[in-house]
Amino acid sequence: MKEEYMVSKILIVDDDDGIRAILRSFLDSEYEVFEADNGIDGLRLIQEISPDLVILDIMMPGIDGMEVCRRLRADFRNNILYILMLTAKQDEEANALESGADDYIVKPFKKNSLLARLKKGIQRVKEKREKQLDPLTQVFNRRAFEMFFYHETEKARRYNRPLSVIMLDLDHFKDVNDTHGHPVGDLVLVEAARIIGHSCRRSDIVARYGGEEFIVISPETDIDGAVELAEQIRLAIDEQVFPVVGSVTASLGVAQLSQEPKRDLIEEADTALYDAKRSGRNRVERYEPDQPKELLNLLVVDDDPDIRNLLKLRLPRLGYKVTTASGGDEGLSLIGQINPQLVLLDQEMPVRDGFNTFLSIKALWPQMPVVMCTGHGSIELVRVFMLKGGRDFIQKPILDMETLDFRLRKILKDIDEERKAGEELAATHTKMEAEVFKSSLLASMSHELRTPLNHLMGFAQILASGAEDQVEVSLKIIEAADKLNALVDNMLEAVELEREDGLELSVVNLPGLIHELGVFFEEQVKKKGLTLKVHVPEVSIRADFQKLRQVLRNLIDNAIKFTQSGGEIKVSAREEDDHLVVYVADTGIGIAEKDFHRIFERFGKLDHETGSKSGLGMGLYIAKRLVDLLAGEITVTSEPGKGSVFSVRLKKGGI
Numbered sequence: 001m002k003e004e005y006m007v008s009k010i011l012i013v014d015d016d017d018g019i020r021a022i023l024r025s026f027l028d029s030e031y032e033v034f035e036a037d038n039g040i041d042g043l044r045l046i047q048e049i050s051p052d053l054v055i056l057d058i059m060m061p062g063i064d065g066m067e068v069c070r071r072l073r074a075d076f077r078n079n080i081l082y083i084l085m086l087t088a089k090q091d092e093e094a095n096a097l098e099s100g101a102d103d104y105i106v107k108p109f110k111k112n113s114l115l116a117r118l119k120k121g122i123q124r125v126k127e128k129r130e131k132q133l134d135p136l137t138q139v140f141n142r143r144a145f146e147m148f149f150y151h152e153t154e155k156a157r158r159y160n161r162p163l164s165v166i167m168l169d170l171d172h173f174k175d176v177n178d179t180h181g182h183p184v185g186d187l188v189l190v191e192a193a194r195i196i197g198h199s200c201r202r203s204d205i206v207a208r209y210g211g212e213e214f215i216v217i218s219p220e221t222d223i224d225g226a227v228e229l230a231e232q233i234r235l236a237i238d239e240q241v242f243p244v245v246g247s248v249t250a251s252l253g254v255a256q257l258s259q260e261p262k263r264d265l266i267e268e269a270d271t272a273l274y275d276a277k278r279s280g281r282n283r284v285e286r287y288e289p290d291q292p293k294e295l296l297n298l299l300v301v302d303d304d305p306d307i308r309n310l311l312k313l314r315l316p317r318l319g320y321k322v323t324t325a326s327g328g329d330e331g332l333s334l335i336g337q338i339n340p341q342l343v344l345l346d347q348e349m350p351v352r353d354g355f356n357t358f359l360s361i362k363a364l365w366p367q368m369p370v371v372m373c374t375g376h377g378s379i380e381l382v383r384v385f386m387l388k389g390g391r392d393f394i395q396k397p398i399l400d401m402e403t404l405d406f407r408l409r410k411i412l413k414d415i416d417e418e419r420k421a422g423e424e425l426a427a428t429h430t431k432m433e434a435e436v437f438k439s440s441l442l443a444s445m446s447h448e449l450r451t452p453l454n455h456l457m458g459f460a461q462i463l464a465s466g467a468e469d470q471v472e473v474s475l476k477i478i479e480a481a482d483k484l485n486a487l488v489d490n491m492l493e494a495v496e497l498e499r500e501d502g503l504e505l506s507v508v509n510l511p512g513l514i515h516e517l518g519v520f521f522e523e524q525v526k527k528k529g530l531t532l533k534v535h536v537p538e539v540s541i542r543a544d545f546q547k548l549r550q551v552l553r554n555l556i557d558n559a560i561k562f563t564q565s566g567g568e569i570k571v572s573a574r575e576e577d578d579h580l581v582v583y584v585a586d587t588g589i590g591i592a593e594k595d596f597h598r599i600f601e602r603f604g605k606l607d608h609e610t611g612s613k614s615g616l617g618m619g620l621y622i623a624k625r626l627v628d629l630l631a632g633e634i635t636v637t638s639e640p641g642k643g644s645v646f647s648v649r650l651k652k653g654g655i
Helices: 017-027 039-049 065-074 090-098 111-132 142-158 173-180 182-199 223-239 265-278 305-318 328-338 354-364 379-387 401-464 470-499 510-528 545-561 619-629
Strands: 009-013 032-036 053-057 082-087 103-106 163-170 205-210 213-219 250-256 284-286 296-301 320-325 342-346 370-374 392-395 505-509 531-535 540-544 568-576 579-586 633-639 643-651
Touching: 009 017, 009 039, 017 032, 017 111, 032 039, 039 053, 039 065, 053 065, 053 111, 065 082, 065 090, 082 090, 082 111, 090 103, 103 111, 111 142, 142 163, 142 205, 142 213, 163 173, 163 182, 163 223, 163 265, 173 182, 182 205, 182 213, 182 223, 213 223, 223 250, 223 284, 250 265, 265 284, 265 401, 296 305, 296 328, 296 401, 305 320, 305 401, 320 328, 328 342, 328 354, 342 354, 342 401, 354 370, 354 379, 370 379, 370 401, 379 392, 392 401, 505 510, 505 545, 510 531, 510 545, 510 568, 540 545, 540 643, 545 568, 545 579, 545 619, 545 643, 619 633
Parallel strands: 009 032, 009 053, 053 082, 082 103, 250 284, 296 320, 296 342, 342 370, 370 392, 531 568
Antiparallel strands: 163 213, 163 250, 205 213, 505 540, 568 579, 579 643, 633 643
């Protein structure tokens, strides 16, 4: 419900029945009014109903208004609550304000004066809410959370009390927004915030940390209690049927405050959340620094034996397998042997300093993450190091192992997220390419299939009309059907090629393969009045027979298609050291040099310049892709009007 339509709640705490009745008569028409006749009940109701404003009498039996006010202000979460004191004495103003009241009014009071002060108080509450509450979910925003977090952690450390934090992230929330739109995503966030708040105790502080992330501060709660609470939240979300989307899950990370001031509780909870995501989502993980789940392979390169020994002694306790090197050359040698996940590199070393060692690492292992350590690093060195792919720069001396541990693990976490983002981007790109290819293929097919289909229909109509020369018409029908078959074959070859199955290598006798293709094209060559000549030495090559056959078939078919009657096609080959080059030459219409790059592209037809030959424009594209799979090279030389020469260069020994 939007705030402008919400009725403000006012609690009257006064032991005088008459005063409460008068106040209710003033307020009932505009506000939701609650009553308590003593301080204890007043405090209880405040916890239950969370009023916006409290009208509090100073003089009451038992706990008076001053004490109620002080107790309320002792809890930092009541800072939004507006407190208006009622007093019968003018001189109690100072005491009322000192105890934490926002305003006071002296009995007997006038209705208009009271209502004006209440209106001012309610406005103040709304302004505070706008600053402290997330406008969508109505839980605390990040700014308010940081204030609460500071106060609660200071209090927990001062009195040596337990405090835990729960970090929650809705799983696959981007998919919700992408599939159903942001308005539905907003409904999911609102419902999730409601579930989290309902699952928590009043002493817990719930905030929206950012996007689909929520965070809970649990005072007086150790990590076991917080894990139990987190599991309750997870189950409640998992069992809820959300608007439109139905099922939603959440991953949660839990961490407990350490008395060590340098330990970052939020980062620890975030690390645990990351572990929950990595372990399959829809689960709760706790941060346990003393029980790392896996050893991280770290190489330390430093000429100082004290530093090497210190890191080798201390870091294994935090989950590292540490290998050390005393210089850059030794470090480079070890990288090839142990394949570390991270390299921690000292800058000031004799012979080969850290920066030059870093450049060598990047030249040999471009993806290797490197962290530089130095006691005298210049800003320029840091800048160049980071620009050239360094991951972090740490100032010596290294005294706090847990801080170092956090920074190194954060680097690995970032790398993993970058890798996943890259994989998702590549998958999206591949999917988009496939969709473009499919659309282009369908468009080209619809155009090319229409011509032979029209021929078939026309010739069939001629037969149906009782034409005299039925043999000639039947031959035309067969020719059109052959064209359809060729188009379908071309299409299937293109689709099969997109699957990129593995190679099946075998020894291929080249003269035998060319002879087979000569027999295959014999009738087509004769019908068009062409001459096919073959000059191939007795040589074998290790290759995928079917793929090599398809390459040469497509090249010969292309030559036949674009060579006029009386022309010549020549297939030849020669050996070049450990390579074999096969040539398919023709005396056809040729290709302009500016079009060389186009003929190997998908649907790269030049029909508008070379005639009205039908086809998908896929034959040479398929040949090029197959040659690439065979780790070879295909090129063309040509001159318009004089013919073309296609050459395929392959290793004789295979890939």
